[in-house]
Amino acid sequence: MTIRVLAAVGDPEAARVLDGLLGRLPDAEPLPRAGDSARLLDTLGGLTAADLPEVVLVHEDIGPTPALELIREVALRFPAVGVVLLTADAGPALYAAAMDSGARGVAGLPPAGDELAARVRAAARWATGVRRHLGGGQAPPPGPGGTLVAVTGAKGGVGTTVTAVQLALAAAAAGREVALVDLDLQSGDVASYLDVQFRRSIADLAQITDITPRVLQEAVFTHRTGLGLLLAPADGERGEEVTDTAARHILSALRSRFEVVVVDCGTHLTSAGAAAVEAADTALLVTTPDVVAVRAAKRVVRLWDRLRVRKAEDTLTVVNRHTRAAEIQPRLVARATGTRAARTTVPAGYKELQPAVDSGRMHELDPRSSVRRALWALAGELGLVTVAADGGEHRGGGTSARALPGLRRRRAITAGPAESGGDGTPPPGPDGTGPGALTRVPSGRFGRRRGERGPRGDGGARDDRGQVTVEFLGVLPMVLGVLVVLWQCVLTGYTYSLAGDSADRGARAGAAARGGGGAAACAAAALEELPAAWRENTTVDCGRDGGLWRATVRVRVPAVFPGAAHLPWTVTGTAGAAAEET
Numbered sequence: 001m002t003i004r005v006l007a008a009v010g011d012p013e014a015a016r017v018l019d020g021l022l023g024r025l026p027d028a029e030p031l032p033r034a035g036d037s038a039r040l041l042d043t044l045g046g047l048t049a050a051d052l053p054e055v056v057l058v059h060e061d062i063g064p065t066p067a068l069e070l071i072r073e074v075a076l077r078f079p080a081v082g083v084v085l086l087t088a089d090a091g092p093a094l095y096a097a098a099m100d101s102g103a104r105g106v107a108g109l110p111p112a113g114d115e116l117a118a119r120v121r122a123a124a125r126w127a128t129g130v131r132r133h134l135g136g137g138q139a140p141p142p143g144p145g146g147t148l149v150a151v152t153g154a155k156g157g158v159g160t161t162v163t164a165v166q167l168a169l170a171a172a173a174a175g176r177e178v179a180l181v182d183l184d185l186q187s188g189d190v191a192s193y194l195d196v197q198f199r200r201s202i203a204d205l206a207q208i209t210d211i212t213p214r215v216l217q218e219a220v221f222t223h224r225t226g227l228g229l230l231l232a233p234a235d236g237e238r239g240e241e242v243t244d245t246a247a248r249h250i251l252s253a254l255r256s257r258f259e260v261v262v263v264d265c266g267t268h269l270t271s272a273g274a275a276a277v278e279a280a281d282t283a284l285l286v287t288t289p290d291v292v293a294v295r296a297a298k299r300v301v302r303l304w305d306r307l308r309v310r311k312a313e314d315t316l317t318v319v320n321r322h323t324r325a326a327e328i329q330p331r332l333v334a335r336a337t338g339t340r341a342a343r344t345t346v347p348a349g350y351k352e353l354q355p356a357v358d359s360g361r362m363h364e365l366d367p368r369s370s371v372r373r374a375l376w377a378l379a380g381e382l383g384l385v386t387v388a389a390d391g392g393e394h395r396g397g398g399t400s401a402r403a404l405p406g407l408r409r410r411r412a413i414t415a416g417p418a419e420s421g422g423d424g425t426p427p428p429g430p431d432g433t434g435p436g437a438l439t440r441v442p443s444g445r446f447g448r449r450r451g452e453r454g455p456r457g458d459g460g461a462r463d464d465r466g467q468v469t470v471e472f473l474g475v476l477p478m479v480l481g482v483l484v485v486l487w488q489c490v491l492t493g494y495t496y497s498l499a500g501d502s503a504d505r506g507a508r509a510g511a512a513a514r515g516g517g518g519a520a521a522c523a524a525a526a527l528e529e530l531p532a533a534w535r536e537n538t539t540v541d542c543g544r545d546g547g548l549w550r551a552t553v554r555v556r557v558p559a560v561f562p563g564a565a566h567l568p569w570t571v572t573g574t575a576g577a578a579a580e581e582t
Contacts, residue, residue: 003124004053008040037065054124060087064308075102082123146255150280153267154287154297159320164264170379179228179258184266185239188232195360201233206246211253247272289328312338321348344378499573502526506551511577533562
């Protein structure tokens with residue numbers, strides 16, 4: 001029997017040794033190595049039941065998830081895979097902890113060939129027996145079926161909770177089983193936004209190791225909208241009870257019960273929030289189009305990367321309170337943070353949100369609200385809401401065109417060619433109803449197809465094509481003016497350099513001249529190396545001053561183009577040299 005072995009080892013040296021030992025096992029088939037815990041879970045999750053390895057080797061120094069937590073996660077999600085822990089501490093305490101986590105064996109480090117072979121074969125026999133017992137040698141489908149979305153804010157006040165609530169409401173309106181978890185453990189506002197008072201919280205599940213469906217049902221509050229709410233504790237100090245281990249257990253239990261789990265992680269990174277972001281299928285980072293928020297988002301992304309919580313390219317950034325006139329656009333945010341930017345942006349709608357926020361009825365936000373429509377469209381972009389090809393939103397095989405009033409239908413009803421008019425539009429019914437009475441849904445920018453005129457005829461407002469050209473033409477004179485000033489500064493500095501060098505050459509020539517030709521030699525030497533554009537307006541004064549020959553050169557500063565014009569001031573250069581005795 002061929003034993004497929006997948007090693008999860010981060011240390012290159014340990015991986016090299018382990019690959020060598022596995023290569024000498026005649027019945028082992030090593031699979032490509034996983035360098036960290038996230039890659040291991042992604043690799044296992046991407047395999048079919050028939051392709052899952054029989055044995056997974058987990059090194060004790062694997063990260064970012066601790067080894068025992070990773071073993072527990074693999075055992076829960078892939079129960080027909082045997083896991084062997086590689087550790088330098090083979091004591092009874094660690095052995096018992098590994099067995100409690102779901103490992104099928106413990107091998108020492110550095111690994112020995114005979115011991116490793118025995119552990120691998122034992123775990124493979126166990127995995128084969130489990131798969132045969134489950135039926136046909138096939139393993140059950142890997143992993144929980146629920147989609148986990150973690151929503152985090154770049155800083156306070158960017159709209160994290162509103163985004164999480166509306167995403168959950170959109171998925172629930174599509175007919176999916178949705179849980180909304182408030183992991184902002186010290187200042188969570190989900191209960192306030194949905195007008196809920198409930199005695200249970202996520203802290204009540206923190207100390208429970210075996211979370212059964214009955215226990216989960218008692219802790220989750222069922223909202224009138226159908227959402228399952230797992231709230232933050234009313235006493236903020238109880239948030240410390242929710243560790244990263246507890247958060248992983250709770251989220252795994254929720255994913256096995258709900259189709260969609262939306263987690264509001266707040267803005268401050270806690271161990272529980274980091275566990276949620278790491279385990280999430282989609283990590284959403286909410287920011288606003290201002291410098292402070294974008295810098296905060298960049299800090300959050302770098303922090304996640306340093307802690308090996310999540311890579312920047314695996315993070316989706318959403319720009320809230322977006323306006324077309326803002327200088328900071330989603331593409332700039334994506335470049336600054338290194339993340340991917342969501343195609344959907346959320347407009348600023350303070351007046352729309354204020355009544356719903358003040359009354360604690362975010363679920364009753366006006367369906368015509370631009371904020372709600374944008375966030376529900378974001379839910380469709382994330383896959384929480386499936387948009388059918390005919391424009392109706394549906395879940396699974398059934399359609400529900402009325403399920404999501406926040407999303408617009410993009411295609412109008414059409415009729416057969418026999419019933420349509422000359423332009424393909426069906427005629428209206430006798431009472432003014434029917435498909436022909438429907439107005440066409442505009443698809444161009446600003447609600448108008450490209451090429452169509454506005455409601456004011458020829459002079460009507462169109463889109464803003466050409467705006468960049470107009471702005472460029474307005475800024476161009478300023479740019480050219482700045483360049484001219486900089487060039488003139490360069491010419492002025494060069495003129496000072498020429499005047500000083502000419503005076504120095506003239507003084508040395510006058511000092512070295514024999515007989516009475518010192519003045520002529522001084523003037524000739526001073527003008528000899530000057531460029532023609534500067535020489536024609538230059539005057540030279542040479543004379544003896546005691547034991548020195550002193551030369552003074554006055555040069556006119558050219559204006560922009562040397563030789564064409566000069567500025568009204570003169571640069572003076574003076575130099576002296578000791579006269580040689582004749």
